[in-house]
Amino acid sequence: MNGAARFPAERDATGAAARVDLGRVPALRIELRSLSLGPREVLRPLALAPAPAAWTAIVGPNGAGKSTLLRAMAGLLPFDGALTLDGKPWSAWPAKERARHVAWLGQNEAASDDLTAYDVAMLGRLPHQPWLAPASAADHAAVEHAMRQTQSWDWRERALGSLSGGERQRVLLARALAVRSGVLLMDEPLAHLDPPHQSDWARLVRERVASGGAVVSVLHELNVALQADTLVVMDEGRIVHQGAPDDPATHDALQRVFHHRLLILRVQGRWVALNA
Amino acid sequence: MHAMSGRTLTQLAALLALGAVLLALGLAIGSMGWSPWTEGGDTMRLILWDIRAPRSIGAWLAGALLALAGAIAQGLFRNPLADPYLLGCSAGASLGVAALLFVMGVSPAAAALALRVGMTGAAFAGAVGAVLLTLVLARGVTQSLRLLLAGVVVGVVLGSGAALFTLMNPDILRAMQAFMLGSTGYVGWSAVQVMAASFALCLLVALGSSRALDALTLGEDTARSLGQRLTLIRLLLIAALSLATGAAVAQCGLIAFVGLVAPHLVRSWGPTTHGALLLLSPLTGGALLLAADIAARWVIAPQELPVGIITALLGGSYLLWLMHRRKAHFGGAGGAR
Numbered sequence: 001m002n003g004a005a006r007f008p009a010e011r012d013a014t015g016a017a018a019r020v021d022l023g024r025v026p027a028l029r030i031e032l033r034s035l036s037l038g039p040r041e042v043l044r045p046l047a048l049a050p051a052p053a054a055w056t057a058i059v060g061p062n063g064a065g066k067s068t069l070l071r072a073m074a075g076l077l078p079f080d081g082a083l084t085l086d087g088k089p090w091s092a093w094p095a096k097e098r099a100r101h102v103a104w105l106g107q108n109e110a111a112s113d114d115l116t117a118y119d120v121a122m123l124g125r126l127p128h129q130p131w132l133a134p135a136s137a138a139d140h141a142a143v144e145h146a147m148r149q150t151q152s153w154d155w156r157e158r159a160l161g162s163l164s165g166g167e168r169q170r171v172l173l174a175r176a177l178a179v180r181s182g183v184l185l186m187d188e189p190l191a192h193l194d195p196p197h198q199s200d201w202a203r204l205v206r207e208r209v210a211s212g213g214a215v216v217s218v219l220h221e222l223n224v225a226l227q228a229d230t231l232v233v234m235d236e237g238r239i240v241h242q243g244a245p246d247d248p249a250t251h252d253a254l255q256r257v258f259h260h261r262l263l264i265l266r267v268q269g270r271w272v273a274l275n276a
Numbered sequence: 277m278h279a280m281s282g283r284t285l286t287q288l289a290a291l292l293a294l295g296a297v298l299l300a301l302g303l304a305i306g307s308m309g310w311s312p313w314t315e316g317g318d319t320m321r322l323i324l325w326d327i328r329a330p331r332s333i334g335a336w337l338a339g340a341l342l343a344l345a346g347a348i349a350q351g352l353f354r355n356p357l358a359d360p361y362l363l364g365c366s367a368g369a370s371l372g373v374a375a376l377l378f379v380m381g382v383s384p385a386a387a388a389l390a391l392r393v394g395m396t397g398a399a400f401a402g403a404v405g406a407v408l409l410t411l412v413l414a415r416g417v418t419q420s421l422r423l424l425l426a427g428v429v430v431g432v433v434l435g436s437g438a439a440l441f442t443l444m445n446p447d448i449l450r451a452m453q454a455f456m457l458g459s460t461g462y463v464g465w466s467a468v469q470v471m472a473a474s475f476a477l478c479l480l481v482a483l484g485s486s487r488a489l490d491a492l493t494l495g496e497d498t499a500r501s502l503g504q505r506l507t508l509i510r511l512l513l514i515a516a517l518s519l520a521t522g523a524a525v526a527q528c529g530l531i532a533f534v535g536l537v538a539p540h541l542v543r544s545w546g547p548t549t550h551g552a553l554l555l556l557s558p559l560t561g562g563a564l565l566l567a568a569d570i571a572a573r574w575v576i577a578p579q580e581l582p583v584g585i586i587t588a589l590l591g592g593s594y595l596l597w598l599m600h601r602r603k604a605h606f607g608g609a610g611g612a613r
Binding site for chain 2: 075127129179
């Protein structure tokens, strides 16, 4: 269903992509000394502060610690160091207020047969809803907007578990977008998406950034990552380089961590990475 | 939770109506089979008020409690095979009852003490004690897998304790067997009151946590990222799960399958949020157990079948049917869709 459809950008009267009101965009910052999972030290000293109105892509070989770093930034893993939001420690924020500022889309989020796609997207509004209060008109509007953005509105009545991998991923993406948070953290959001939908995802990210949001994504698709504003290159639990995608130093760092098995070229004004 | 859908409201009305019809049937069927309240005078009024009414309402409440506990367990542990007994409740209740029956045979003084506690008290204390032991062994509620494993260990150990008591005093075997099979035959008004109060409390806690359970279907990390305080919610839900199971088991023994089957039945009607599931499952479980209780009284009247045998037969057959239907739908359990 809608296999060829693309994520449409919401347009305003002038034809420009409509901006989503993300509220105030807080400054998220992680300063990590060490993070261990069991006996293994997965992350070593590092610091990262994603800029507002910018897209940061975290890349690196398997086992570099990319997903672990993103989970730590979402406050989902304890570690030795500090995680702050607007300079205030993460734990000092009320859980719901924090959740309104920082949204997280995990890798392989479980699929449930029990909820419809609409119910799932509506979960993104949980941080905005008082306990036991029914969803407001603003909640419904945000969910519809997010589902239309990801072209998943047509399946809103279907159970999440009955959707294909790509369809499910678009519903989960709508769930994360519906939070309308200033900071959006996404772990391998392109899993199961076909190439046209990967491009559409990148456009969605651009719209989010145009609205002032900070977007951080862990990506394996280097060609998509090279469209980001900043590339964070990781290897063996460390950030080995942070820089713009057209910076030769960034290319050198990518070559180093991928053992010089890449060809980074400029094609039609865009950087692409090919397997060497 | 967005406003309740029209489909949920229809199901709610249908289940309430079914409950009312079954309740009327429960009042009309006695130990001699069909004997409605229009016949007989004061004796019938006495039978109705003191025996059939509390028994029928009690059966509905016990079914509702077990189904609610089952729906909570399946949501909390994100496991469709979870049932109310998975944290060791059943083994704990069995051990409580076995210990009580054993003590009664030891000395007259012990028997007097045991009588004061009663089977109900012993079963409830055993069930709740078992859950507490599970929580201690699992070192809290933060890890679902650890809780499930601790529940299995507690179930096996306490179950063998109950078996040991029974072995040491075979006279209690018959009473233990009756408890293990479950029965609604001894439910009086005081039991109804206890179960009704427990049900109201547990339902409130469950409905209050329903959106967190929805969020949990996407995984613990996602639920936490949405601002859900999972530790508090787990604690509250485990307390509700234990109270619901303990109250039902203490009054009616170990009734099988209702807690497992009722939430599955509700899910088979279509996608549903936990808000609807936690409301509809108890109504379904109540109707199931009351129907089973009526059948238990009726099928071989004036003899009575243990209600647990009927629920096990019905529940087992239903799960088997569900399994085959799913296989036909998806071409194998857990197959790609």
